[in-house]
Amino acid sequence: MTNILLRLIDFIRELAFSISSEVDCNVNIMGDGGEIIASTSIERIGTIHEGAKRIMSGEVFEIAISAEDAHKLRGAKPGYNMSIMYENKVIGVIGISGEPIIVKPIARIACSFIVSQIKQYMKNELINKTIVEIMSSIQQVAEDVQQQATASQKQASKLNILSENAETIKSKLNNTNKILYFIKEIADQTNLLGLNAAIEAARAGENGRGFTVVANEIRKLSKDSSNSVAQINATLKDFNNYITLITNTIVDVSKNSYSFWQSMEGIAKEMEIIKKNMINIH
Template sequence: MSIIDPIFAQKLMKLIQKETNQNAHFFGEKGIIIATTQPERLGTIHEGAKDIMSGKIDFIAITEEMTMQLSGTRPGFSVAIDTENQRIGAIGISGNPTDMRPIAMIASHMIVIEYERKLFMDDLNQMANNINTSLQESSAGLEELSASSEGQSSTIVELSEMVKKTQEEIMETNKILDFIHKISKQTTILGINASIEAARIGAEGKGFNVVANEVRKLADNTANSVGQVDDVLSNLKELITNVSDNITSYSSATHQQATVIQSLSHEIENITTSVDVFVKKLT
């Protein structure tokens, strides 16, 4: 199975074909075609891409003249897609290799951006899930503590409200993550369009600067959203600290209550640790 989203790869291949009138393919493990503008070739193995994926070579450039000597070949350019010393795929575009090389290189960079964005979003979602799980366990403990001591009900209500507000903060975090996802998608596609167009028309592509400025604006919006996430998490940590302070006030309660509080304190620590890791990933 490919570590690159096949749907994204397929959209990119179609975009390249639209702008260049050339066929494009994305190759996965062992040179298997997992996205292509030629549906009949989907799932087949491209021998040149197989060599690229095995690490034997980093790119292939085949000219029209070379096809006369190499039977079964077509003119085109194929290149590896690497990130963090890992080969995550390869891309190939038919046509004059000199013309197709810059487009293939730009497309490969866009795929790397999408790959890293996907990893980042997965980490954020996993972190949010961990926080939610810990909050649910804390809430269960609070309910047990409330049932064991009616005389302390007013403080328990306060604690429950704090947990509820914390959960609401988590929901705000998820909304911002969705915004980051949308902006990242827009930035990626806009960058591809601008880069491909500039590469296609060559020196006449002065309008690329206008598009590039729009890309930077979108990137700034994304950075601002990350800052909002950081603010939300700071508020979340403050709320959790308040919960911990209130729990400490029950240290002289019965053994049963002390056991529950100890469990709650442990869960609060887990939440705080998760938040700290979360914030570090955003900086």
């Protein structure tokens, strides 16, 4: 726990000098093993304070030495040393020179300031840790969202290509229908030609028998062509209906994918804004 005091060393040093300037006394702050980590007597920093050592070991909670006691004890000086408590643990010692009855209240107030500062420091540490964890989570979510957005964009592009290909097929089918219509017209004209040939053969009588056979073949060819055109046309019509259904489905899915991609892009941007705001807070 002394590490906390070391992290607050600037505050502790400033507090020690503030107390010293107000009451004209020497102030020491001790950590593990009674080592002086801050003092208004700079030369004492890094040395061991025996009284603080006893307090840190749990031997005593406080040590008060009056002027009378100091006179009796060889080398001792009047002063008051008390433990700095945080979460029911002794994390340090504050010592102030002077009559205990005078400096004890000051030491207690100083301890309260130090503990209050420690609590604020720990709270800030927890906040910073939480922010880092949140930022890490946001970063992960942002990456996942971006990946989904990229995948959706690619999917939308592929669906768009499929839709275009389907439209091309529909266009070619329409051209095929035009060709079939043209073939049907030829078949109709051929049938009419065969009918006219049959009439002429009938007029020719016996001499037109051969011509009659030819006329019948022409009409048969015309009929076969018409039947084939009808069958092909029916098949192409069904095929066209299937293609139209597929195209419409692809277009709908493509629109939804594009909308989803836009939504994911929007979410990704929002996540970036949140991340930047969290960085600013941090």
